[in-house]
Each structure stands twice: as C-alpha cells, then as structure tokens.
Amino acid sequence: MESPSLLRLLSSLTLRPSTAQLFYGESLHLSCEEDSAGWTVKRNTTIETMSECGRNWGKLTASFCRISFTLPSHSGVYWCESREGATSNTVNITITGGDVILQSPVLPVMEGAAVTLNCTTRSPSNLPADFYKDGSLIRTESARQMTIHNVSKSDEGLYHCTISGYGQSATSRLAVAAPPTTKALPTAKAPPTARAPSTSMSAPTDSAPLLSPVRLLCHLVVFCPYCISTLLLVSLWRQRSAGPEPPVSMATVQGLDDEYDDVIADVTTEHDF
Incomplete structure (x- = not known):
C-alpha cells in the first residue's frame, strides 16, 4: 500500500473556471487530476465539515464533481481525498451575492x-x-x-x-x-590527452655550448703526436720496402718518445682537465 505522503503527490484539485471567487448562480467543476483512481472531492463550509461531493451537494462522476448552481453557502475550503485518507492541495472558494x-x-x-x-x-x-x-x-x-x-x-x-x-x-x-529546485548534473570530464612517447635522448638545442678554443687546442696537441708517429712509421715502412736503409737507432725512437712526453706534460700543466 502506498504511503499517504506519496499519494498526496499523485493528485491535485483543479477548478473550472480557475478563480477563487464566483458569482452565485454560476456552475463550478472540480476534479482530482493525474492519478485520480479512488479520489473524491470534499469540503469544509460554515455549515458542514468533511462533506463529500455527491452526498448533500454536487454531482459526483468518478473523481469529477459538478456544482450546477453555486450559492453563498458553498463558500469554503475544497480538496481531494483518497480512500486511504491522503489529501491533495486545498483551495479556498468564495461565492458572493454582490x-x-x-x-x-x-x-x-x-x-x-x-x-x-x-x-x-x-x-x-x-x-x-x-x-x-x-x-x-x-x-x-x-x-x-x-x-x-x-x-x-x-x-x-x-x-x-x-x-x-x-x-x-x-x-x-x-x-x-x-x-522547484533541480539537481545539477555532473559535468563530463574531458578525456585525457595522449602524451608523446618520451625518448632517452633529447634533441639538440641552439643553446648547447660549443667547444671552447682552449679545449680545441688541447685536443689538437694531444692527437697530433699520434698522427706524426703514424706518418713516420708509414714512411719508414715504405723506405724499407724500397730498399735497405740504415736501421733506425733506439736512441732516435727514444728521442721521439721523450719529446712526446714533454709535450703532454706541458699541456697538462697549462690546462688542467
């Protein structure tokens, strides 16, 4: 069984004509709208209370009540009521003889x-x-x-x-x-944007520092002796291939190594890496 509080929301009293005041002698139609099954129209006036349409006043058809000739004594409070005792909204009606x-x-x-x-x-x-x-x-x-x-x-x-x-x-x-208040709908979240895959190596930028002239000179000083030694060895090999040449003494080779060690020591002293 539905609760009275729920039934109250399922029916409402409507009037035709929809006005709170009427001249006597007019007709008035009252109805219980929406879910009207089991509802009837009741009223309280100065001469009666909890009076139901169709008993001593009006003509009841289903949940529709009609007063064909209104009188000042019909002034009062009207409402819809169910068999279970639930009530609708109330309406104050005044029938005037003025x-x-x-x-x-x-x-x-x-x-x-x-x-x-x-x-x-x-x-x-x-x-x-x-x-x-x-x-x-x-x-x-x-x-x-x-x-x-x-x-x-x-x-x-x-x-x-x-x-x-x-x-x-x-x-x-x-x-x-x-x-009436309405509950705000939750706003939809924007889908996450795809991120570009990260790489282990970053692209070179214009702000990357260049090799300084001092460091470049140090590199040349270090690697030049290797190049010179290589060229000397290649030259000696070609001469040996061309014919017998006087052998290179160990003193000559030792002298080259000593000169190379002196160059390296000077560079290391002047520029500490």
Whole structure:
C-alpha cells in the first residue's frame, strides 16, 4: 500500500473556471487530476465539515464533481481525498451575492512569474477599479485589470478591489511558491590527452655550448703526436720496402718518445682537465 505522503503527490484539485471567487448562480467543476483512481472531492463550509461531493451537494462522476448552481453557502475550503485518507492541495472558494468579484489564481504563483488580477462586475461596466493589498490601495486601473510582473514573496497577501457605484469584492489570498529546485548534473570530464612517447635522448638545442678554443687546442696537441708517429712509421715502412736503409737507432725512437712526453706534460700543466 502506498504511503499517504506519496499519494498526496499523485493528485491535485483543479477548478473550472480557475478563480477563487464566483458569482452565485454560476456552475463550478472540480476534479482530482493525474492519478485520480479512488479520489473524491470534499469540503469544509460554515455549515458542514468533511462533506463529500455527491452526498448533500454536487454531482459526483468518478473523481469529477459538478456544482450546477453555486450559492453563498458553498463558500469554503475544497480538496481531494483518497480512500486511504491522503489529501491533495486545498483551495479556498468564495461565492458572493454582490456585484463585484476579484478573479485571482486559486493555486500558488511561482516566484518570477507574472499574475493578472481582474476586477469584474456582474453587469457590464467601463468604470475604473481600485486594487488593494492588505487593506492598502495599490493603484487604480482603467481597464479593471492589474498585472504583477516578476512575482516575489513580498507580493503575498490579501487582495480585493472596488468599483465606484458597484461596491467591493470579497478578499482573496495570493500565495507565492518558490520554484522547484533541480539537481545539477555532473559535468563530463574531458578525456585525457595522449602524451608523446618520451625518448632517452633529447634533441639538440641552439643553446648547447660549443667547444671552447682552449679545449680545441688541447685536443689538437694531444692527437697530433699520434698522427706524426703514424706518418713516420708509414714512411719508414715504405723506405724499407724500397730498399735497405740504415736501421733506425733506439736512441732516435727514444728521442721521439721523450719529446712526446714533454709535450703532454706541458699541456697538462697549462690546462688542467
């Protein structure tokens, strides 16, 4: 079995005409909308309480209730109720025997919306209407119609209107409801961008330092003796191949090695690597 709190959300009372005030002798249609199975219309008036449509008043068809001829005694609070005892929203209805009514919404108006109040007479009239809120005059409208733009909580209150020569309407309450809140949807995350594979060797840049002239000179001093020695050996080999030559003495070779060691020692002393 569904809970009463859930059933309350499944039905709402709607009126046709949708106005909080009516002239006596008009017809009124009330219905329990949406999931209306098992719902009926009830009311509280000055002469009865918890009275169900179809018993002592109105004609009930399924969840639809019709009052063909309204009377001042029909003024009161109306609502929908289920067999389990769950209730819908309540609506205050005023049936007047006077000549002026204020046509205003029967349900709360959402904040930020616009609402129009009409001051209507039983017989046609071209006279302006004065509109009041909580007993204080708001303004006079020649078209007998007042629109409130961008409704806020401060606009809640008791409203009525007057037309000279016709009289004053009954008072109706204008209710303002906060707009429903919506849960923000989670924002989708951007897919991760692919990274270029890293390499062990970085590309050379223009800022890479060049070899200094001193280091270049040291390299030449170190490697030149090797080149000279190689050339001497090649030359001796060619001469030996061409014919017998006087043998190279060990003193000559030893002299070359000593000169090479002296060069290396000088370079090492002047430039410490």
